[in-house]
Amino acid sequence: MTISRFAPSPTGRLHIGHAFSALFAARAAGRAGGQFLLRIEDIDAGRCRREFEDAIYADLTWLGLAWERPVRRQSEHLADYRAALDKLSEISVLYPCFCTRKDITREIEAAGRAPHGPDGPLYPGTCRALSAGERADRLAAGAPHALRLDMARAASLAGPLTFSDRERGTIAVDGAGCGDVVLARKEVATSYHLAVTVDDAIQGVTLVTRGADLLHATHVHRILQALLGLPAPDYWHHRLLTGADGRRLAKRDRSLTLAALRHAGKSPAQVRAMAGFPD
Numbered sequence: 514m515t516i517s518r519f520a521p522s523p524t525g526r527l528h529i530g531h532a533f534s535a536l537f538a539a540r541a542a543g544r545a546g547g548q549f550l551l552r553i554e555d556i557d558a559g560r561c562r563r564e565f566e567d568a569i570y571a572d573l574t575w576l577g578l579a580w581e582r583p584v585r586r587q588s589e590h591l592a593d594y595r596a597a598l599d600k601l602s603e604i605s606v607l608y609p610c611f612c613t614r615k616d617i618t619r620e621i622e623a624a625g626r627a628p629h630g631p632d633g634p635l636y637p638g639t640c641r642a643l644s645a646g647e648r649a650d651r652l653a654a655g656a657p658h659a660l661r662l663d664m665a666r667a668a669s670l671a672g673p674l675t676f677s678d679r680e681r682g683t684i685a686v687d688g689a690g691c692g693d694v695v696l697a698r699k700e701v702a703t704s705y706h707l708a709v710t711v712d713d714a715i716q717g718v719t720l721v722t723r724g725a726d727l728l729h730a731t732h733v734h735r736i737l738q739a740l741l742g743l744p745a746p747d748y749w750h751h752r753l754l755t756g757a758d759g760r761r762l763a764k765r766d767r768s769l770t771l772a773a774l775r776h777a778g779k780s781p782a783q784v785r786a787m788a789g790f791p792d
């Protein structure tokens with residue numbers, strides 16, 4: 514059975530781009546006679562707000578969407594992410610990173626060159642090179658740190674992998690493009706990459722639909738699935754809606770939030786049509 518999901522973060526109001534994504538996921542499941550799930554990605558307590566979560570439920574319902582219950586709220590499942598981190602730690606693919614953002618910038622400037630990933634320069638690996646003694650001393654002193662994935666080791670343990678994308682076909686996994694991603698931070702006990710991978714498996718998601726801007730992340734998720742012994746879903750990275758200026762929609766496009774469109778008198782059917790789902 515096809516199980517898809519929409520997984521927004523409650524950090525603001527949903528806009529027409531989110532509506533596209535949600536309708537896309539629901540239609541993919543609906544056409545296959547499957548199930549559509551909703552997940553609230555609220556691990557970053559500093560940025561997520563309950564009022565935005567409530568607005569997500571209201572906006573999606575207004576749009577005509579219905580999802581299977583219960584809704585999975587990531588903040589209620591930190592133990593699942595902890596268990597996954599423990600598993601990764603046992604196979605020695607994690608290391609503590611004590612760098613601040615400033616340290617990383619300085620290191621990259623000093624190196625004079627920096628391979629770039631999708632979110633800017635890749636982490637230069639400073640803390641990967643620390644000796645076991647140095648690491649232990651800093652941990653014992655209570656130095657704040659994040660946990661990073663040693664991507665080269667992770668990729669070599671996982672071996673050659675592929676994932677399947679409904680539009681692009683079979684894609685060979687290349688984790689190096691994302692570098693040593695952060696899997697947990699001192700203030701947030703997990704990261705996007707880890708929580709999404711664990712949740713899609715726990716929720717039995719068989720088809721992950723999301724924007725093509727997250728295609729790079731799937732390489733990381735596929736490696737994590739292999740290391741954690743989780744099943745690999747199919748993927749469908751869809752196009753991103755753009756505004757009248759051709760740029761992708763963002764928080765600045767306030768007139769295109771579902772709330773603003775509703776207040777401007779648009780009906781759910783009109784908004785669905787605007788998002789490209791007239792039926």
Ligand code: GLU
Nearest residue numbers: 520521522554709722723
């Ligand atoms: N929460 C992510 C976002 O709002 C999407 C999660 C995913 O589909 O991987 O962009």
